[in-house]
Amino acid sequence: MASGESNSNEIESSLAQESSINDAYSAPEARFECPICLAWLRDPVLTSCGHRFCRNCIYSWLEREHACPVDNLKLNKEDIFPDNFTRREISQQRTKCPNIVRGCLEELSPLDVEAHLLVCKFRIPELPDNEKLRCSFVEVGCEEKFEDEPELQRHLDQQIQKHLTLLSQAYAKLSVNNTSAGAVASTSAIAQQANFWDPPPKNSSANVPEDNVNTLLRNLYEKIVFLEQKTREQDIIIANMSEQISSYNLSMSKLHQRYCDGCYLWHCADFKSKLNIMRENPHVMYYSPGFYTSPNGYKLCVRINLSPKDNNYLAIHIHVMKTEHDLALDWPFSGRLSITLIHPMQSFKSIKETMMTRPELDAFKRPVQDMNPNGFGYKEFVLVEEIFEQDFIENNQLLIKIQAQPV
Amino acid sequence: MANIAAQRIKREFKEVIKSEEVAKCAIKVELVNDSYTELKGEIAGPPDTPYEGGTFVLEIKVPETYPFNPPKVRFMTKIWHPNISSVTGAICLDILKDQWAAAMTLRTVLLSLQALLSAAEPDDPQDAVVAKQYRENLEMFQITARHWTNVYAGGPHVNSDCDDKIRRLVDMGIEEHQARAALSSYNWDLERATEQLFS
Known part of the structure; x- marks a missing residue:
């Protein structure tokens, strides 16, 4: 040994x-x-x-x-x-x-x-006290401890009566504490809030005067909750309405283009930066939204870009676009088109060019894509220099008016 | 349960848990009860097969006489395979029947099942309908198996054509799985499946 x-x-x-x-x-x-x-x-x-x-x-x-x-x-x-x-x-x-x-x-x-x-004498002993499972009712005084989950479950099933007794005793102590320490000090704010929702005492005439503060608080609290609820509802209504308004705005702008009767005014905004981008990359072109010669007529749009031949010139072209009622229209599109560069102050300075469509051109055939790739217009409509010298730009915006009359 | 069976399953259970296939998420075993008589297996669908990306759950029942008799294994996840019943999940695999050997383990069984998914034996079928499709129209078989993997085993390949046809039958009041089984059996021929369902 x-x-x-x-x-x-x-x-x-x-x-x-x-x-x-x-x-x-x-x-x-x-x-x-x-x-x-x-x-x-x-x-x-x-x-x-x-x-x-x-x-x-x-x-x-x-x-x-x-x-x-x-x-x-x-x-x-x-x-x-x-x-x-x-x-x-x-x-x-x-x-x-x-x-x-x-x-x-x-x-x-x-x-x-x-x-x-x-x-073996040294078999795994029972779990040490601190590793044992405690009864879930330990808070109210049940001191039992268990080796494993099923044992605990069995205890919980069997000892319902005992646990209920412990619970009611603990509850009694709690309420005694409440009254002795004073209602305000011992109850939490949340509990107090909950109190406000209690129905008013039946014998309201027996209310002692010091309850007036509580009554006032209760009324105020009710009012706050009511107002908060109302605010939430209003928020939702406002959100819905602004959504509706923006969708209306969208359809309104489309409506305007549809009912312009072939006379469309394009506010080409932010013109200077557009010009800079076009100067950097001669392939960049800008298109106006599509507009209609009549509510169910041809759909057209304007394109501006720098002339590929001489980039001192601004080119303006008109493109025919596809619509859902193309079947009901006569092709090729024929009529009178005019492009006017509007001068914002003096109308006599405006530059207007009128042209007649030419049926043999691809530009006027029925579009197979969203927009005919070929446009019709002027590669050298106006010198870029002239646009600035003659003050065509107001608020960094260029105004182009298109009039289209099918014949 | 005989002591030897429980002891062995306990040891095997550890073996599977430690194996590298588990690390690769290819196979998995879980206990269903405390007595080691019932287990739940899981295998991943092998890559480059219609089962790729799916997870297939297996019911494993360990007999008293294990390991002298094979465990009873069945697919709990519905699967379209010539050697596995599309209705009950019963498996036709020699090692689970007469070719069982006492030296085989849960791990080797699960790996064999995975191998069965990559290499079907249509000449020794469990599901005659599936086996016929496998032999006569391999492409249709793969579409069907991939669709079943998607629907039942969480596979990634959605087949909207299959889904549409099933929806058509569901709209007529057929239960979804019944509709899928009928369409699968008739090579996704909507007319013939409808005929069979309403005859």
Whole structure:
């Protein structure tokens, strides 16, 4: 028997290895493992095909099948021999009891571990007090503790009466506290708010004067809640209305383009930055929204860009656009088109050009895309310089008027 | 439950949980009850098959005589496969029947089922209708299997054509799965499926 001191040392050194010992116990090395029960070989036998099994395991298997469980080769009881070599090796193995952490110093053959665990004096003890599950009613004085969830559940099911009693006692104490410490001090603000919703006392005439403050507060509180609710409702109404207004605005602007009767005024906003972008990239073009020559007539739009030949000139073209009623229109589009660059102050300075459509041009054929790729107009409508010198720009906006009259 | 069966399942359970397939999310095993007699398996649909992206749940029942007899395994997730019943989820796989060996484990069973999904055996069918489609119209089989994977196993490939046809039958008052099964059996021929459902 080792001395007390060396004992404790041994425990400490084995503490660190606890997990590995447990693993070794639960999963033996492959050569000591029976492929059928996956545990340590017990009375190992060797088959003619070279596999080891527990004697009982392989005999049980051979009662059903006559093939090796591992490689499916034919196998009979005559092809099995005791493997005393492996038996000796296993019997020489020593594992420590998994309870070594709690002080069991037993060293065992792996085959005996299971049997030993059932009787080991150092079995996992009941959980220490602080790890036990407390009864859910501990707050009101139930001191019971439990090892696991099902046990707790059973207790809760059985002790309803006791828990109810504890609860009612606790409640009684609570209400005593309330009155003694004064209603205002001990109840939380939320509880007070809830109080305001209580129905007024039936015998309101018996109210003592100091309740007037409470009555006032209650009235105020009710009013606030009412107003808050109303604000929320109003917010929703306003949000809905502004949504409606913006959708109306959208359809209104479309309406205007539809009912302009072929006379459309394009406010080309932010003209200077558009011009800068076009100067940087000569391929950039700007298009006006589409407008109609009559409510169910042709749909046109204006395009401006810098003339590809000479980028000192602004080009203005008109494009025919696709509509849903193109079928009902005559093609190619024919009529009179005029483009006017409006001078914002002096109307005599405005530049107006009128042209007649030419039926042979692709620009006036029925559009197959959203818009005919070919437009009709002037590549050199006006010098850009002139636009600025003659003050055509007002509020950074260029005004172009289109008049289209189908014939 | 016999001690050996429970002990073995406990050990196997640890083996599956530690295996690298679990790390790759390819297979999974969960306990259904405390006695280790019933488990829930999960396999991922193998890549490059119509089952890719789906997760298939399996019901595993461990007999008293395990591991001398095979576990009873069945697909709980509906699946379109020649060797698996599209109605009951019953599996036709030799190792779950006469080719079972005591050295096989839950892990090898789940991996074998995954292999079965990548390589069907239409000559040894469990579901004759599916097997016929597999042999005669492989493309239609793949469309159907992928659609079932999408609907029942959470696969990523939505087939709006299939969904539309099913909706047509549902609008006529047919239950959705019944409609899907009928359409699947008749190569998504709406007329023939309708005929069969109303005859």
